[in-house]
Amino acid sequence: MFEEFTGKFYYLLHPRPTVVVGTLCPNRRANFMPASWNTPVSEEPPTVAIAIDSYAYTRECLDFHGEATLNILELGDAQLVYDLGSVSGREVDKVSRFRLELVESSTIAPPGLARSIAILESRVIGKYPIGETYLYVLEVTSARVRKGVADRFGFLFTEGVNIPLHASGRYFYGVDPRKLVLKKGLT
Ligand SMILES: Cc1cc2nc3c(=O)[nH]c(=O)nc-3n(C[C@H](O)[C@H](O)[C@H](O)COP(=O)(O)O)c2cc1C
Numbered sequence: 001m002f003e004e005f006t007g008k009f010y011y012l013l014h015p016r017p018t019v020v021v022g023t024l025c026p027n028r029r030a031n032f033m034p035a036s037w038n039t040p041v042s043e044e045p046p047t048v049a050i051a052i053d054s055y056a057y058t059r060e061c062l063d064f065h066g067e068a069t070l071n072i073l074e075l076g077d078a079q080l081v082y083d084l085g086s087v088s089g090r091e092v093d094k095v096s097r098f099r100l101e102l103v104e105s106s107t108i109a110p111p112g113l114a115r116s117i118a119i120l121e122s123r124v125i126g127k128y129p130i131g132e133t134y135l136y137v138l139e140v141t142s143a144r145v146r147k148g149v150a151d152r153f154g155f156l157f158t159e160g161v162n163i164p165l166h167a168s169g170r171y172f173y174g175v176d177p178r179k180l181v182l183k184k185g186l187t
Helices: 009-013 057-064 075-084
Strands: 019-024 030-035 038-042 047-053 067-072 118-130 133-145 165-168 171-173
Touching (some): 019 047, 030 075, 047 057, 075 171
Antiparallel strands (some): 019 067, 038 047, 118 133
């Protein structure tokens, strides 16, 4: 038996891995905002899409300078991830407010967050207005990980690495490190 879900439909698509989008802004500052509405789109070219609210300063920053770092932090940094989404770079210099240590990017101008366990560098190749957001399509120009956190199939969750999955509001989950290894499919 099914019943109508009375919450917001997208909660059924959460929890979601959250990236922190690093941009260069019209106020000449670097800015960082968490975004959980992100997804890979294609392998060739390597692209991701992120839905950014029209009112977010990050939207203006992406239009001002069309490059961004996508920073993946550890689960232990979930409070910082949340806090970065609680104020706007329009009013607050988040780098000094949150004492963010920055790291130079290798292919783009915006810096990354030094405490990240992985950083994708990207540049905007498309922008689509949808409802209250703009869907930005970003081509990935570099993908780097902190030594020891990943093998070529991704993060080593079974070895204690974990990332914040945004549930709703102030609620986050971590990844369940149990790994299901399935039988081969019928081919
Ligand atoms: C965990 C988390 C995930 C979020 N995901 C998104 C998102 O995917 N898209 C979006 O537009 N805003 C998202 N937000 C809200 C923005 O991060 C928030 O509005 C932020 O203050 C915008 O910062 P800015 O004005 O400096 O760009 C999220 C907030 C949190 C805490």
